[in-house]
Every structure is written in C-alpha cells, then in structure tokens.
Amino acid sequence: MPLFALLMLSLPAPAFAQEAEPAPPPAYSTLADVLEDETARRALIEDLRRLAAPAVEEAAEAAAAPDPSLARQIATMTKGIAEQVIVQAQGVWTGLTEMFNGGGRDLAQLSEWAANLAIVIATVLVLFFVLRRAVRPAYARADRWVMAQQEGERRWVHRIIAIGGTALLDLVVVLVAWVGGYVLALTWLGTAGRMETAQSLFLNAFLIIEIVKLGMRGLFASRYQGLRILPLPAEDAAIWNILLARLVGLIGYGMLFVSPVVTAQISWGAGRAVAVLVMLLAFLYALTGILAQRKRVRDALTARAGNAKSGFTGAAIRLLARTWHVFAILYFAALALVTIVRPGDALPFMASATFQTLAAVAGGFVAYAILERLIMLGVRVPEETRRRLPQLERRLNTYIPTGLRVVRTVVVVVVLALIAAAWEVWDVAAWMASERGSVVLSAAIDIAVIVVLAAAVWIAVASWVEHRLSPETGTGEPGAREKTLLAIFRNAFSIVLITMTAMIVMSEMGIDIGPLIAGAGVLGLAIGFGSQKLVQDIITGVFIQLENAINTGDVVTVGGISGTVEKLTIRSIGIRDLAGSYHIIPFSSVDLVTNFMRDFAFHVGEYGIAYRENVDDAIERLKEAFEELRANPDNAPLILDDLEVSGVVALADSSVNIRVRIKTAPGSQWAIGRAYNKLVKQHFDAAGIEIPFPHMTLYFGQDKDGSAPPVPLPQPVIQGKAAE
Template identity: 50%
Template sequence: MRRVGLLAWLMVVLMTLGLPALAQQEPPTPYATLADLLENEQSRAELITRLRELANGETTAATAEASATAAEPSLARRVAETTSQIAGDLGNQFGQVVETLSDLATGQPDTPVDVGAVLSATLNLVLVIIATLVLFFAFRRLARGGFTRLGQWSLASGGPPPVLRLLTAVAIAATLDVLVVALAYLGGNLIATFLIGEAGELSTRASLFLNAFLVIELLKAALRMLFASHYEGLRLLPISAAEASYWNRWIARLIGLAGYGLLVAVPLINVYLAPALGQAAGTLIMLGAFIYAVTVVLKNRPKLRHALEAAAEKTSFTATRISLSLFARTWHILAILYFLVVLLLTLLRPEDALPFVLIATLKTLVVAGFGMLLSSLLTQTIGRHITLSEELRHKLPLLETRLNAYVPNALRAIRAVILVAVILLVLNAWGAFDLAAWYASEAGRGLVGKLVSVAVILTVAAGVWLALASLIEHRLNPETGGGEPSARAKTLLALFRNALAIALITITVMIVLAEIGINIGPLIAGAGVLGLAIGFGAQKLVQDIITGIFIQVENAMNTGDVVTVGGITGTAERLSIRSVGIRDLNGTYHLIPFSSVDTVSNYMREFGYHVGEYGIAYRESIDEAIIALREAFDELASSEEHRMDILAPLEVAGVTALADSSVNIRVRIKATPGNQWAVGRAYNRLVKLHFDAKGIEIPFPHTTLYFGVGKEGEAPPANLRLMKQPFDIDGRPGGQAAAGPDQHFEEDPRARPNSTEHD
C-alpha cells in the first residue's frame, strides 16, 4: 500500500511539474515524460525536493498515528488537564471582560454601540415576548377544561386498568400541551413578522426568543407530564399536589433561567455589546443556576430521603425495596453530579454544550420515565393475582397456581432487564457508553444473542412443563379426564410427572450451559463416572429403584390401596420410584424402601371378602342359627348404605369347628375392594340382633368360684346375697333355684364368718 501511495504521489508531482510543457504539445507516454524530466537538471532537482517533502510528511503522519495509538493518559492526568483548561478559560474570560469594560468606559470599543438601535431592538423584543406569552396563557386557559376532563376520566373506576388509563390520559394531555405550545409559537412568529418591526421580516432577536420559547416550553411540557400539580389524574409520579407544585416550580425556574439566559440573553450581548461579555454572562448564568440547584437539592435532601424510605418500606418486592433505599441515600449526590456535569460541559464546550445537555437530559427523562412506567405496569401485574375462567379452573385445577408461581418470577426478570437497558441508554445519551458500537462489536452481539437464546430456552421449557403437567392433571381429574382414573393410572401419571420434571430440568440446564459457551462434554462424562461410582457405592439405592420399577410394572400396589408391606398394614399414601409411604390405622406414617419389601399384600384388588365365624351354644340348633345368619345378610343387602358394596349372595361354609364351648359356623361375604371391613362390621351388628331375637345363645367365658376345703374336709361358709331374681333352668322366674350362670351374687358384708344362712 505504501508503494502504491508513493507511485500515486510521484505521478501527481510529475503532472504538476510537466503541466506547463505538456499543455503545448501532444501528451507523450509516462516513461518518455519521466526520462525528459530526469534529463533536465532543474526538473530533477525539483523532483528530488518534492520527494523529500513527501517522505517527511509520511514520517510525520506515522509519528502522529503512533502517538494517537499510544496509551491514553490516566484518569488523574485527564482530570488535571481538564481542571487546568477550565481555570485557563475562566482567566481568559475575566481578562477579556475587564478589557471590554475598560474600552466601554473610555468610549473606545472595537465596535461602537448604537444606543438607539439597542433600545429599539429591546422594545421590539419585549413586545414579541409579551405577545407570545399572552397567546400561550390564553391557549392554556382554553385547554384547561380538556385537562380537567382527562384527569377525571383517569381517576374514574371501571374500564381499562388504572395504569393504562393513566398512560392514555397523560399521552392525550401531553399532545394537547404540545399543541398549545406550537400554537403560541406560531402566533408569536406571525406577530413578530407582520405587526412588530419591519412588516414581512422576522428579526433575529425575535427568532432567538421564539426558538428558545419553543425548546423551553416543550421541556416544561415534559415536566408537566411527570408532576401535573393541578391535575391529580394526570400525575405520573406518586406524590402529593403540594410536592408536585414545589418541584415543578423549582425545575421550571431552573430551566427558564438557563434556557432564556443562554439562548436569548447571551447571543444578544454578543451582538450588541461584545462577545467577551456574552461569554462571561453565559458562565455567570450557569454558575448561578448550579448554585441555585445545589442549594435546593441540599435543602430537600432529608425530606426526599424520608419519602423514598417510606415508599421502600411499603413495597413487597425485595429488588424495588433495595433500589429505593439506595436511591434515598444517594439521590442528592446524583443530582449534584448531574448539575456539575452540565456546568463543566458548558465551560468546556460553550458552542454546543447547551444543545447536547438538552438532548441528553431529554433522552434521560424519556428513557427513565418510560422505564418507570413500564416497571410500574409490571409491578401491578406481578402484584395482581392471575385468575383463570371457571371452566379452565375446572379442567385444570393446578394451572392457576402454577401461573401465579411462574409469571411473577418471569416479570421480575423482565424488570431487571428493563433496569439494565435504562442504565445503558442513559449512559449512551451522555456519551459515557457507546451502545451502538458495543452492540456492533462481536462481544456485544454475542452477549445479547446468548441472553435472548437463554430466555427463549427457559420460556419454551416452562411452556412445555405447563402443557404436559396440565395434560396430566386433566387426565387425573375425574370430571374432565374421562371419568375417575384407576389407582394404577394415578400412580403411573404421578411418577411420570416427577420423571418429566427431572428430565426437563436436566435437559434445560445442559442446553443453557451449552448456549452460554460452557462445554458440557466433560460434564456428561463426569456425570457418567459419578453415576457408576454411585451405582457401586449405593447398591441399596439401586436395589430400591429396580425393585420399585418392577413393583410398578407388575401393578402390585397403587396410591390409596390398603396393603401390608414389610410387616406394616395401612394405606399407601405416596409412591415413588424408591419407596412407599404407609399410613397405618393409628395414623403413624411409615416410609418403607422397596429393597426391604419381600411380599406385598394388597387388599384392594377387584374385590374383598368379609370372613366371619360365629359361635353358638351346644344346646342351640345349627339350622336355626344358619337361618338367622341368612336373614341378617338379607337385611344387610337391602340397606341403602351397603347394598351397592355387596357383589354376591352369602356363602355359608357350615360348621368349621366344635370348640370347647361353642359350635363355630363360618360365612363369607364378597364386597367391593376396600369396603369389606365396613360390610363386616355392619353384618356383625345384624347377626347379634337376629340371634338375640331368636334367643340363640352366643357362648362367652364362664367363671367358677371355688371356696376351698379345710384339712378336716369341712367347707368354709359362703355368705351370699341375691342381687337379681334368679331363673330356673327353663327360663321361668322361680324361687330358690340352684345358682347357675345366669345368677349374680356378691358376698354379704353383714354375714358372720361361721354363719351358714343364705339371704
């Protein structure tokens, strides 16, 4: 490239040197021209001189490029250089002001001041200002009714959400406010052009004021969007009317002082007095505005801090509370830094500082306001409980709960992204960070792409989980999934849901790690080695899992079954791939690993039996007892409570044993699974009632009293008192029958030891 550049410069030199001669003749070839120039001693000397100049220029350019690419000075050095520059500029301004004032005092300025022209221009400008302000306030008064109605509509209940109503009302009010400013600006231009000064010509002075009026009033319109001290329904900031009026008035004064001073007063002083005085006036205006702003900030520091801390205590979101608390402690520092930056920019770049500051401030207000509004809208959405339709809640009972758990977290993440975006845009507006260049770089595009990819992956994973989990719940719901699901379906679907959650989380984590640039190959290999180590070191766990799989495959038990597992009988409340949870009759919960299960006894498969053995006395008729048993069953089968639970007629097995004191008869009742115990309890009650009605005795243990015999064979006295009228052996009331099993006696405490009488 350097050779090509050198050849180009050589051709330019040759053409420059040979142009007068070449104009008189036919253009020869470049080689002939170069030969002619080299033959001429004077031309050859000029060519050498020109080449040396080009070489020196190239060396200088290379040196400058190397200097530019050298390491930038440190922050301390740049601060020192900036401070030195500001001090030097202020010193120069002071010297120029003193010199200008001295010239004005002695009557020998560089440019004489035409006092008449100044007075005439001032009068015309005052008339333009008065006319424009009168039009502005007149239009504002006409628009007051529209602002009032918009505020009332924003505060009304019903219709769209409050935030949307507020945003809509503020947008319409801002449009109306901008229209008022535009109409006043247009009216001021017409008056200044046709009624004041020379007709048909807009003076520079009027143009300066009108342009400043347009810019400043548009800024104040943006300010009124935030505070709206006179209209409660159009106020974006959640503060009282008194506070809104105070801050609106203070900031409006600051904007008016700096704006009209720099955009109107300074240019007029430059034109009619002296540029040095105008520059000094601009510096004094900015210093006064800075001192005024810092004074107001420090004066309101405690008040605003307490208000922000109170707002932080009311919020229920941790991130918002921390942000407000931090802002409450540092807001005055940020405000003073802002005004200091504005002052320094005005001193360092007086020619374009004000437009830059205005544009940067406007961008900051717009970005921050939009971020706050969007964050407020999301906050209301987060705080509001998501409610689905009755039909959807009926079909998917857990979907609403899941949405109320997932959506707020997603919205909080979006709020964090909004905060980061606002910070970057504000830094970009002030030139502290080049957002466009960063995004155009490979690192910026890569980071944004990875964040978007991760967000999409997480959203898709959450959607898949919601869809599949809702489908499982739909199948488990007896009212929407095709009837009451079987116990096996409940167990397998619950296990499938757990397995799906584990698999989905694992896959999502792996994909996210791969997307952000982490090599998951070593992780997968490490997981395999770890799984092998766990397989050797946790054989019991592996045995639990394998046994649990076979138990589920063989449908040995399901949730809700009454089973005997590991010697414990109870209801299976929870089944996992590794263990079963049993709740016994006493309410105790037992967690039994499948590796300790040898036998599963399930009482809930297809049907169950109540097996009862009923003993009668030897003196009773067996046939009559069986008839009573059948009558008791018939009454049970006809009852409303139990007839649906009985699946077959009574099975009478007959006499199963001739026991010591009873004849045992066995019966069996076939019932629906899980109801055999309730059927058995009801049948036992009816058997007792029917046996009593027929006088069939159900034997019970008897007690024989033995009073003992002395050594001489005599019996000690047994003094008894009759407590109940005895019956004879045939069941008829009688006199002093022999004491039998139906008689109850107790010892008479009044009897004497040697008495042989009976009561």
C-alpha cells in the first residue's frame, strides 16, 4: 500500500485558483528567489559545476565503452550516488541555515498568511472528520449485510457491492471536505475569487492523501470484517492501517505541502532541507514499525506456507517470511536516498519505479498463480483415449508440468528484470535493443521452440508406437515380432532425437558443432577399435532381429541360459529363468539360439511299463488319456493334431518304454505335458498296468543241499542285558 501511496502523492497538484495578483509559475518564482539571493546563487553555481564535471567524465567513459557491462553500470551509478550525497548534504546544511535565519520575511505579513492558512486547514479537517463520523453507521450496516450472507460466491458478490458502495461514499466525504476548503479560501479569505498558493497546495495535498488513505481503508478496514479486502485479523489490519496512514500523511504533507511552502516563503535550499528531513523521519518511523512487526508477519507467512499446496510455493513463502523486512527496509531506504540524491524528481521517480514494480509483481503473481494452478490440475485425457493409450496421460503429466515449471522460472526472471529496470539498476530495453541482448533473446526463443517441438515429436512417436502395441486399437493383439521391432524402434528413435536436439540447441547457443561432429567421428572410430565387443554385440543383435530369431515373451535357450525373454535391446537380451533370476546376455556371447516358441511345439512323452504287461493294452490306455485330455475345453485349442504313437522305443533294464508325441501351440507344450502325464497315471492305475520303479533284492546265500541258512539278525537288548 505505501507503494500506491507514493504513486498518488507524486501526481502534480493542479492550481485551481490564483492569488490576488498574477504570479509566475512556482518553478520560475523559486528560481528568481535563488538568483536574487547572493549565497543561494553561489551555491547553485557550485552545484551546477559539480554536476557538470561527472557528466563530462561519464560521457567520455560512455564513448570509450559504448556497451558497458552490468557491473560497470552499477559501479558508475554507485559513484554518482556518492557524489550526489555529498553535494546534497552541503545544500541541506545551507538550506537549514537559511530556514533558521527566517528568509527575511515581514513578520506581520507572515502572520496574516499563516492565520489564513490555519483557518483553511482547520476547516477542511473538521469538516472531514464530522462527515466521516456521520457516515460511519452506513459502514456498519454494510458490514452486517455482508456478514449475514453465507460463505461462498454469494457473499463475495455482496462484499464487492458493499466495498464499492462504501468507497464511493468515502470519496464523496473527501470531495465535500476538499470543496468546502476551496469555497472558504475563495470567498471568505483574502480577495474574493482568489486564493494563496499555500492554501491550494494544502487542499490538493489533502485530496491526494485522503484518496490514498481511502484505498488503504478498503484494504484493511480494521473495524469491519465484511468490508476488509485483505484476509487479515482485525488486530493486524488495524496495526498496518495506522502505520501506513501515518507514513502516507508524513510523506504526503511533507513533500507536497510543507516543502513547497518553505521553498516559496524562505528559499529553495530551505525547502530541500525540509524534504530531506521529512524523508529521514519517514524512514526512521518505517524502520521502527517494520522491526516491531517483523515476528508477527513472519509467523503469519510461515503458517500460510504450511498450507501451500505446492512445495515450490511453500518454500518461496517461507523465504519471504524470513526476508520480508529486508525488502521493506530497502524500499524506504531507497526512498530516502533518492530524495537526497534527486530532490527535484524524487517523488515522480519513486512513483514511477513503484508503479512499474507493482505492475510487474502483480502480473508475475497472476501468471505464477495460473501456472501453479495448471501444474496442480495436471492433464486429463478422455477415457477412450486412456484405454487405447494408457501411457499417454502419464507422459503428458511428465512433460507439460515440467515445461510449466520452466515457464514459471522464466516469469520470475522477467519480473526481477522489470523491477531492476524500474529502479534504473539495469536498462532492460537498451539491453534488448543491443546486439548482445537481441542475440541472447533470439537464441533463447529458438531453443525453447526446438525443445517444445522435440518433446511434441517424441510424444507423437511414442504414442503411435503405444497405439500399435495396444490390443484396443481395433487391429487386435500385435505379433511378437512387431512388439519387439516397435520397442527397439522407440528406443533407437529416442536416442536419435535426443542427439539431434542437443546438437541443434548447442548450435543455437553459439557453439560450433562442426568440430564437435568431427571429434565425435574420430572418437567413435577410436571407440570402435577399442570396443570391438560392443560393435559385435550391435551387429549380431541387428542380424538376430532381422532374422526374427527372438521376440519379447519367447521362451529360449541362449548362451546356456533358458528362460523367458523380457527385454531386447540392440546390444543385449534380458532373460528371466525358471528360478526368477534375471540374466543379461550380450549378443556377442550368443552362438546358438534355441527358441521354443516358433510356429508349433511337441510334448514328447516316454512311458515305461513292466515286462509282464501287454504293450497293445498300454497303448490303448495312452490313447484314452489323450482323448480325455483333448475333451477338456481349456486344452483343446492348444492341441494341434492327433496323438502320434511311435511305439516301443526301448527295452530298458526294468521297463518297456513307449514313446508318444502331442503337437501343441508354441509355448503350451509344458502345460499340455503336465496335464497328459496326470491322465496317463490315472488310466494306467485304473487298468492295473504297472509303471516300473527301481527294486532292490537281498540275497543271503544257500547251502549245498538247497536249504537257506538262517538270517543273521542282531539280538535285542533289554535293560542292558541280552534277551535269553
């Protein structure tokens, strides 16, 4: 709010009336007074010579360095400020001396002038406070009307109406008091139809200051919660309203009324001294108030940071909570310093800088809030699109929020640059118009466009691959070969896109990529000689993919490892074995690929029966087991042909082995084999066919007459003694 106050206070006060005799404009009158005063004239000449010397020196330096760096600009500005402080300090001392000497004015004339001015001031203030008290019940009724509404959009509508109505009523009170002062000055004091300049200065200062305070009362409204714009407790609102109102009154009346009056009545130097003293008092008062409220504001901001939905926002608010008093002190210190260094245009400069700062901060805050909201909302795709492209929403919520965070950072940088330009720390417009600035901006825009296009291309290609891989696209489940090739294409395309984007970005940044490409070629050649194994991996992988030897999901035996293929790259294959272990095998180690998932497969079963069993009967039982297997609706689609009986393939030591073969869909041979083995056991048991298993025969010897000797068994032991 003090920023807006300074903006309003800097507005020129219009001369609504003239004195009894036509008078030259105030600036000419002041200059004439300075030239008539011998001491002031000499001081002015010395000041002009001091000001001219640095200007000549700076012009020579600027000609030698037409495009100074930021550090040089800051050094030059600091040097000028230091020199101006010395010059203005001398002028303030001279002005104080003149002010205490009285300026040689006639005391009788001065008394009459002061009396008329005091009557105008008293009349305006009394009329203003009486009218304010008269309309106070209207504020209370408006507050009750707002608070009677329920929370939500309805209350906000009523609040806007009430705030606008009370502000209009407050403005009417100010205008009535201001017009009353003008009527009094023009009709009752001095010559009818004319008024003194001091009276006009006070009335215009009163109008500007009270309009500023009107806005402050709308922001804080310490007595009326329903009319308070800022979400502050009543106690905090009252403290800040009083603090800022006193600052506005001190600075406004001091700079717009007291200083011009002292300049007109005493001398230019005395008026400058008053302006400096007013700003120093304002700075000390602001410093005291800021330090007194430091902890209260810090605690309030810290509590608000805890409720922030974004971590970045919470961190920014916590940083502001720890440093807000520093920025406030620096602002009022700058105001006092500018008043000392540039007394002629201190308030206009501060108002312009303040307005630009407010506009930059407000615009940045709105943009920041919108971006933060978009980041928090994320991206939602239609249900049909999510069904067909399940990864698209996740991909968009990865890239778009990241881009918005980058834009948010750019907004912060732009706001800081605009603030620096507003306070003449850095001439942004001149830098943008310079060759260096135009190159940097052009490169930044080109890089942003390139990165955005690269991200869009990647999202489109990845989504197309995902669309082809999805069984919901209308073309059905893609084949294993298509899955593998599309996955490899996606990986290869990402590498190519990242490489090309990086090279183009480096080119836009001014880096000569020609030597880089040549160096990369030489480096690639050196790596090729030193990494022949890697080259062999890639070449072998390419030919394996061209021959369609392996696809993701196949069950293979590669490099002595059997398992399911989970991942294929251009260099290696990832296999998960039966125990769950994951193996990465480089293609250079692949001499033989055994794929169990091509076209069809066989379950080869070899079943042994005892020598006493009938072979034909056993074969019939095997066929019955197969028919029962095929009758199962879960197994029937996986069996591609009838049972092949090879017959007796071996007369083993303890069994007669019969081999059969079942043709199955690829990858189903193991499940079909397990189910068939179960049925064979059941049918053999039902038919009483023995499935041999290992036996052991014990031979104890035989006498010559053919009788067998007794088996030598150990004697049992009972309670430690041999049994009798």
